[in-house]
Amino acid sequence: MTKKIARIAVLVSGGGTNLQALIDAEKRGVIKNGEIVLVVSSNSQAFAVERAKREGIPFSIISKKDCGGQEIFEKKLISEIEKNNIDIIVLAGFMCILSPEFTRRFEKRIINVHPSLIPSFCGKGFYGLKVHEAALKKGVKVTGATVHFVNEIPDGGEIIMQKAVNVREKDTPEKLQKRVMRLAEWKILPAAVEKVCSEIIADKEKQS
Numbered sequence: 001m002t003k004k005i006a007r008i009a010v011l012v013s014g015g016g017t018n019l020q021a022l023i024d025a026e027k028r029g030v031i032k033n034g035e036i037v038l039v040v041s042s043n044s045q046a047f048a049v050e051r052a053k054r055e056g057i058p059f060s061i062i063s064k065k066d067c068g069g070q071e072i073f074e075k076k077l078i079s080e081i082e083k084n085n086i087d088i089i090v091l092a093g094f095m096c097i098l099s100p101e102f103t104r105r106f107e108k109r110i111i112n113v114h115p116s117l118i119p120s121f122c123g124k125g126f127y128g129l130k131v132h133e134a135a136l137k138k139g140v141k142v143t144g145a146t147v148h149f150v151n152e153i154p155d156g157g158e159i160i161m162q163k164a165v166n167v168r169e170k171d172t173p174e175k176l177q178k179r180v181m182r183l184a185e186w187k188i189l190p191a192a193v194e195k196v197c198s199e200i201i202a203d204k205e206k207q208s
Contacts, residue, residue: 004204006034006087006197009080011094012041016048017181018092018113018189023055025190034197038084040077042096058084064096074102081106087200090193091150095127100152110150111196113189115180117162118146122155132173132180141167143176145184147192160195161188 008031010019019039025031039052039059052059060080067073073096081089091112103110114122114131120143121134135143144164149157163184167176 004201006200007038007085008034008036008088008090008193008197009038009040009084009086010036010090010092011077012039012046012048012092013043013095014046014048014093016046016051016093018185019048019051021186022090022092022190022193023051023057025193030190031194031197033201034088034193038080038086040080042094048093070099074099078102078105088193088196090189092189097154098150103151107151108149111147111160111192112150112155112157113185113192114146114148114155115143115177115185116146117142117144117164118148118155118159122146124154126155129173129177132176135167136171136173136176143167143180145180145188147188160192163188 010022012019022031022036026036036057039048039057041049041059041061042063044061044063049059049061062073062076062080064070064073067076087109089106089110091110116122116131116135120140121131126134142164144162146162147160148155149160151157165180165183
């Protein structure tokens with residue numbers, strides 16, 4: 001009997017460091033109930049696409065600009081997800097906000113990693129280095145990362161996992177960003193993906 005595996009799509013826009021963390025985690029057996037079967041990039045120049053090519057993972061480029069707007073962009077995204085029988089969507093540096101209609105369609109099936117301890121430094125306008133700049137400006141001593149389900153509110157979905165990271169005295173936003181990635185994001189994102197994949201498989205087995 002073939003073991004059931006949750007089919008994972010990773011949505012990217014840039015360098016793909018979180019995608020690489022997921023690929024490496026799958027190879028190490030950290031992700032054992034899921035398999036990355038699709039990478040979708042909103043940017044044709046994203047290095048994440050090269051990472052997918054290197055690993056032989058099928059990929060698709062869907063640009064909101066080329067689509068001419070949110071509606072057609074999301075229609076194409078939905079078509080790609082459904083055509084590939086995707087069970088879980090992972091946003092890994094995906095720079096497009098998804099509509100409430102989209103998030104409701106895939107309720108409890110989309111997860112995102114955010115570079116702070118939600119509810120701090122999150123929501124509209126908080127992304128990338130801006131999060132770390134805000135944390136340093138506020139003078140917090142501890143920051144971290146959060147993996148959460150995605151709903152219609154930016155960074156507002158149910159929290160799956162969090163990991164704290166100490167802020168150091170001479171930190172710059174760039175230094176802090178790298179430490180949060182290394183010590184938090186790249187640890188809890190694969191762990192959360194495995195957790196959700198195992199729950200999806202358990203549900204499927206109950207239904208079969």
